[in-house]
Every structure is written in C-alpha cells, then in structure tokens.
Amino acid sequence: MPRRSPPLPPRDGLDPARVRMPDDGPWATLREHLVDRLPVPPARVDAMLAEGRVVDHDGPLGPDAPFVPRSVIWFHRDLPDEAPVPFELHVLHRDDEIVVVDKPHFLATIPRGRHVRETALVRLRHRLGLPMLSPAHRLDRVTAGLVLFVVEPARRGTYQNLFRDRRVGKAYEAIAPHDPALDLPRVVRSRIVKERGVVTAAEVPGEPNAETLVELVEAREGRTRYRLTPRTGRTHQLRVHMASLGLPLLGDPFYPAVRDVPLDDFRAPLQLLARELAFPDPRTGQERVFTSRRTLQAWDDPAGWEAGP
Numbered sequence: 001m002p003r004r005s006p007p008l009p010p011r012d013g014l015d016p017a018r019v020r021m022p023d024d025g026p027w028a029t030l031r032e033h034l035v036d037r038l039p040v041p042p043a044r045v046d047a048m049l050a051e052g053r054v055v056d057h058d059g060p061l062g063p064d065a066p067f068v069p070r071s072v073i074w075f076h077r078d079l080p081d082e083a084p085v086p087f088e089l090h091v092l093h094r095d096d097e098i099v100v101v102d103k104p105h106f107l108a109t110i111p112r113g114r115h116v117r118e119t120a121l122v123r124l125r126h127r128l129g130l131p132m133l134s135p136a137h138r139l140d141r142v143t144a145g146l147v148l149f150v151v152e153p154a155r156r157g158t159y160q161n162l163f164r165d166r167r168v169g170k171a172y173e174a175i176a177p178h179d180p181a182l183d184l185p186r187v188v189r190s191r192i193v194k195e196r197g198v199v200t201a202a203e204v205p206g207e208p209n210a211e212t213l214v215e216l217v218e219a220r221e222g223r224t225r226y227r228l229t230p231r232t233g234r235t236h237q238l239r240v241h242m243a244s245l246g247l248p249l250l251g252d253p254f255y256p257a258v259r260d261v262p263l264d265d266f267r268a269p270l271q272l273l274a275r276e277l278a279f280p281d282p283r284t285g286q287e288r289v290f291t292s293r294r295t296l297q298a299w300d301d302p303a304g305w306e307a308g309p
Contacts, residue, residue, distance in 0.1 A: 006074050007057050013125035014111060016074040027067040030054070040078070048075060053207060057103065082118045083264035089123050092290055094147075098159070099124060099133065099149040100277070100290050101167055105269035120147060121192040140236070142253065145172070145292045147273025157227075158196050158282045169278035171229050173217075175271035175298040176247040178224040185215040187243065193234040200254050201236040210234040212241045223250070225299055227275075238272065248279065250298045268305060271298045 001017060008016040019037070027033040027238070031049060034041045052060035054075045061073065087104035094100075101120060109116040111122060127135050134161035136148040150156040162168050189208040194201040213229040226247075228238050245253035250271040253259045273296055278289040297305040 004057065007055050007059075008074050008076065008155065010125065010131045011076050012079070012117065013122035013131070014076070014079075014116065016076050021067065021071045021073070021074050023069050025067065025069070026090060029063075030061055030065040030067050030073070031063055033067050036291055044078070057240055058060055070124075077116075079116050079201075082114065082116065085118045089120055090293065091124075091128075092293070094128070097151055097283075098136075099128065099130070099151065100293050101147050101149065102294055103139055104193040104294070105142055105144045106266055109135055109138040110148055113220075114215040115141065117124055123150070124149060136160050137168075139274055140270075142251075143272045143274060144269070144294050145272075145273070148277065148279075155282075156284050159279075162279050162282070167279060168230070169276065170274065171227060171276040173273045173275045173296060174226045174228055174242065174249050175296050176222055176226060176242055178219045178222050179246060179252075180244060182247070185213060188212045188214060188241040190241070190244065192234040192240055201234065201240050202256060205239060210231070210237045210241070212238060214241070214245070221302075223294075223298065225269065235242055267295070271296045271305075 006016050006018065009194045021033065025033065027036070031045060034045045034054075038045060046063065048054050049061065049063045049065070053267050054061045054073055056071065056073050064220075075208055083106045085104070085141050087107065089104060089107060090102040092100045093103050101124065103109070109121065110120045111119050116122065121133065125131055130151055132153050133149050133151060133154060134156050136150050136156060139145060139147055148159060190203045191206040191208050192210040193204050193242060209232065211231040213231065213239050215227040215229070217225040217227050228241075228242070230237055239249055239252055239255050243252070248256050251268045253261045254268050273292060275292050276289070278287060281288050282288065
C-alpha cells in the first residue's frame with residue numbers, strides 16, 4: 001500500500017518528521033512515549049502537544065492523546081543553529097522533470113543531523129518554489145559538483161533506478177599527491193564496509209564490492225589531477241580507494257586519519273569534484289550529459305587553497 005501524504009505541508013522547505021509508534025509498549029499516552037523517544041526536554045514535548053503541533057490524519061493530538069500501537073504521527077522539528085555556508089549553489093538545468101545543480105563544497109545535499117536549512121534541497125525548494133523537489137542521489141557535504149533532483153515525487157523512483165541499475169555515467173576530478181612509481185591508469189577493486197555510527201568506511205577482506213578506474217590527467221609540483229570513474233557506489237569509495245593507493249585527497253578530513261574540523265571552517269575544502277553526469281532520458285532514451293563548471297582550488301590556486309580564505 002502506498003504511503004499517504006503527510007497531513008502537514010512543508011515548512012521553510014522542510015518536510016514534517018514522520019514517527020511510527022512501536023507495536024507495543026508500556027506507555028499509556030502519546031506524551032509518555034514521545035518523552036522517552038525524542039531527544040528534547042519533557043517540557044518541549046508538552047509545549048508541542050499543547051500548541052497542536054503533533055498531528056495525525058485526523059488532526060492535532062493533545063496532551064491526553066492515548067498511545068496507539070503502529071499509529072503514525074507528524075510534526076515539524078525545532079531547527080538547530082547552523083553556520084551559513086557562504087558559497088552559491090548553481091542551477092545548470094531545469095525542466096518539468098529534473099533539476100541539475102552544481103553544488104559547492106560544505107553544503108549537504110539533504111537535511112540531516114546538524115545540517116537542515118543549509119542544504120541543497122532546502123535552498124532549492126525555496127529558490128525554485130518546488131516544495132516536493134527530491135534528490136535522485138547524493139553527494140557528501142564536503143564534495144562539490146553535480147547533483148540530480150526530481151521535481152515530482154512520483155518520478156523519483158524512475159531516476160533512482162537509473163543509479164541502481166548502473167546506467168548513470170559519473171566521473172570525478174580529484175587532486176592528490178603525485179607518485180611517479182605508481183602505474184596508472186589502473187582499476188582499484190576491494191570490499192568496502194561502512195558501519196552505522198562510524199564516520200569512516202574501511203576496506204576488509206572478502207569479495208570486492210567497490211570498483212574505481214583511476215587515471216592521471218596532469219602532474220606538477222608534487223600534485224596530480226586525477227580522473228576517477230566509479231563503477232560502483234559505496235560510501236566514501238573514491239576517498240578510500242585513493243588513500244589505499246597512498247594518494248589521500250587533499251583536504252580530506254577522514255582519510256587516512258580523522259581530523260576534527262569545525263563546521264564553520266571553510267578553509268582547504270576536500271579536493272573532490274563530481275565533474276560529469278550522463279544518463280539516458282527515461283522517456284526518450286536520449287543520452288543527457290551534464291558537466292560541472294567548478295574548479296578545484298588546490299590546482300587552480302594552490303597558494304590560496306593552502307592559506308584558506
């Protein structure tokens with residue numbers, strides 16, 4: 001059965017939170033369950049219920065609403081304070097079906113954790129007046145480049161299936177150290193796993209599930225511009241594979257070692273750019289090709305990248 005639309009409209013470009021009740025539990029009221037479940041003080045739960053901010057499809061739920069197993073509620077979360085990301089999000093293409101954007105470094109694709117308003121999705125919903133816009137795929141917050149969004153939710157699955165079925169051609173540009181002894185081009189294959197709650201992914205023994213073609217484009221002064229073509233889509237795949245070659249990407253806060261970088265520190269961004277995106281149009285079959293207009297600072301302005309803004 002298809003999921004029903006939320007009874008609350010988006011607010012500030014954000015969909016309401018959807019919470020499904022457990023199959024059973026010790027709670028007599030909805031309030032008791034929300035106090036146990038939500039990471040907010042009990043007084044905040046009381047205020048949300050008193051203000052009618054918690055709803056189901058029949059309307060607002062009050063402080064005395066009973067706990068109903070397997071029921072679903074919606075509400076708008078309180079938004080965290082966020083450091084503004086001082087870089088522009090460029091729209092490269094827009095039609096009735098899709099929006100293709102050129103995302104800057106440090107801007108998350110979708111709301112998550114400490115990044116809500118300062119995300120590509122929320123910015124685009126506001127700017128374009130498209131409250132139902134949704135991403136067909138994602139880029140890491142620290143990666144710049146091309147992201148594909150879908151205008152109507154009913155068509156999102158069609159475009160997501162292109163990625164699932166590996167019918168989307170993706171090519172990245174990266175800046176990393178130069179190793180003249182390394183034989184390139186080469187295909188890197190390994191098994192990459194990413195455990196929940198662990199910020200980094202890791203290569204482990206076993207059947208390979210990640211594959212990347214690594215090509216050298218140009219080398220100068222100890223740095224190299226690489227073209228990276230992922231043939232799979234594991235989390236942090238390109239960063240893990242380059243680090244495994246002894247070529248960690250410049251500005252990478254995770255590989256080969258995790259560094260604590262404040263969220264408002266926009267110096268020395270990760271030198272990884274989603275440069276090309278190509279896929280067959282789901283309606284016509286015609287190939288559609290998009291190219292990022294961004295450049296990587298460590299290559300075009302190495303002194304400025306090292307010094308930071």
